[in-house]
Amino acid sequence: MSISVTKLSSNGVLRGGVSFRNLSVVFPGHVNHPPVQALDHVSLEVRPREFVSLIGPSGCGKSTMLRVISDLITPTGGIALVDGEPPRKARLARDIGFVFQDAALLEWRSILDNVLLPLEIAGVPARERESRSRELIELVGLNGFEAARPRQLSGGMRQRASIARALSTRPRVLLMDEPFGAVDQITRDRLNMELVQITEKTNATVLFVTHSISEAVLLSDRVVVMSPRPGRILSVIDINLPRPRSLATRDDPHYTELIKFGAAELERGFARNEH
Amino acid sequence: MSTSLAEGSTPVADAEHGWIRYWPMLWPPIIATIIITTVWESITVYFDIPPYFIPSPSRIFEAFWAAPGTLLWHSGITLLEAIIGCIIGSFLGALLGTGFAYSSLLARGLLPFVIAANTIPVVAIAPIIILWFGHGIESKIAVTTFLCFFPLALNMMKGLQSYDRVIMDVFHVAAASPLQRFFKMRLPSALPYIFVGIKINVSFSIIGAIVAEFVQADRGLGFVIMTTYRNLNMPRLWAALAISALIGMVFFALVSLVERMVIPWHSSMRTES
Missing domain, CATH: 3.40.50.300 (P-loop containing nucleotide triphosphate hydrolases)
Structure with a gap:
C-alpha cells in the first residue's frame, strides 16, 4: 500500500x-449574552x-x-x-484533515465519491483520485461499500468514510x-483500535x-x-x-x-x- | 472487514421491475375513478339533472368525441404556453432566489416586493401583461412566466440556505472555491426544494395560461371555455376542464418521475409501506 x-x-x-x-x-457577545x-x-x-x-x-x-x-x-x-x-x-x-463529530457525508454521493471529494476539489485527475480513495476505503475497512450511499451505512461506518475522506489529501x-462521540461503546472500542493502525x-x-x-x-x-x-x-x-x-x-x-x-x-x- | 456494522443490506438494485412494482400505487386511483364516474353518471340519470347544469360523464365524453381534433389542438396551444412560461418563470425565479440566498441585502430589499407581487390575483395582472405583450401567444407565456416566478424564487432561496453547516466546514477545510461550494454542495442540497417549486409551477402554469386566454384569445383551452360558456354548450366546457385537469396530472407525474431520477437519495423519495 x-x-x-x-x-x-x-x-x-x-x-x-x-x-x-x-x-x-x-466569541463576541450579543444582547443578554456576555x-x-x-x-x-x-x-x-x-x-x-x-x-x-x-x-x-x-x-x-x-x-x-x-x-x-x-x-x-x-x-x-x-x-x-x-x-x-x-x-x-x-x-x-x-x-489539514478534519473529522467532525458528525460524519457530514454528502448523501447524494456514493461512499467512494464522498471519500474522493477533497481530491476532486483540489483538481486531482479522476483516475488518480479514485485509486487513492480505493486505498483509503480499504484502510478504514469499508471495502465492498464503495457504491453504497451514506444512508445505507451505520453510524460507525459513516465515520470510517469520514476519516478516509479527511486522509485523502495526505494531510500533515x-x-x-x-x-466517535455518537457511536455505541462496542463500535467505539473497535474504531479506536483501528485508528491506532490507521x-x-x-x-x-x-x-x-x-x-x-x-x-x-x-x-x-x-x-x-x-x-x-x-x-x-x-x-x-x-x-x-x-x-x-x-x-x-x-x-x-x-x-x-x-x-x-x-x-x-x-x-x-x-x-x-x-x- | 466489518460488515457486522452495516444496518441494512448491501446496495443491490431492486429485484422487482415493470408495472407490477407500481400496481400498489396505481390501483387505488383507478378504482376511485371508476366509482366516482359510475356514481356521477347514476345521479345525473336518476335525478334527471339537465346537462347544462351538471352533464353526465358520458355526455362530457360525447362532447369531446364530437370534435376531438379541435379540442386537442386548443389543448396543445395551452400546453405550449404553460410549458414555455413554466420554464422561463422557473428559471428567472431560480436566478433571483440564488441572488437572495447569497445576498441578504438583496433579499431584504426585494423580498417584500416579491411577496407583495405574489399576492396580486392573476386575473388582475393578466390584462396589464396582455396590454404590454400583445394578443398573441407571447402575452399568455408572459402571464404564466409571472406566476411561475415566485415559487422558484422562494424555494431556491430556502433550498440554497438549507445546507448542512458541518458539510460547509468540510468544504472550507478542503479549500473549495465559491463555485465548487455552489455546484458540489449548495445546489444538490437545494434540489428537493427546487422540485417543490417546480411542482407548484406545474399547476400554476396551466392556471396562468388559461386565465390569460380568458382575458383575450382566439385559441387555447381558456378560449374554448369562454366561447362554450357564452353558447351554454356546457358539456363541451366540462370536456375542456377535464382535459386541462388531465394535462396538469400528466405534467405533474412527469416532474415527479424526473424528481425520482434526480434525487433518489432524498428522504422524501423513500417509499412508505
Missing part, C-alpha cells in the same frame, strides 16, 4: 508540527507525528483549538502555527473532534478531541487536560505506554494508573468549573 508517505520539508525535517502560542479566542472567553492564553507545542488528545468539560475550548488550526476561526490573540506557518496557508495547501495534520500508517500529526479519558490514554502520546471558563490547559500528561498500542495495552497496569490520574485531573477541571 502506498499510503505510508512521510512528509518531509525540503531540508529533510519531519513536517506536521503544530504550535499554539498564547492563543486566545473570545462575550465568551473560549481560550485564554493557551500555549502548546505538538511535535510532528505526535498523537495528542485534548480532553475537558464542555466549554473548555478544546474544539476551538482544532477550529483555529483548520482556519475555521481566527484567534483574537496570540498565534497558531502549522510548521511555523499560519493555518490558512496549511489549509490552502490541503495539509489530522484533526478529530469527538469522532494513524501509524499515515504518519500524520493527530489532534484528537474527546470526552473519554480511557480513549485518550489508549491512543495518545500526550493527553492535554483542559478546564473551562475561560478555556485553559490544566495539565499535560505524558502517556509512556509502549507502541504499537493494541488490545493488550488495556491490560497494562500503567494504563489503568494513567486513566486514574487523568480522571483526577479532569475532576480538578470540573471542580474549578463549579464555583
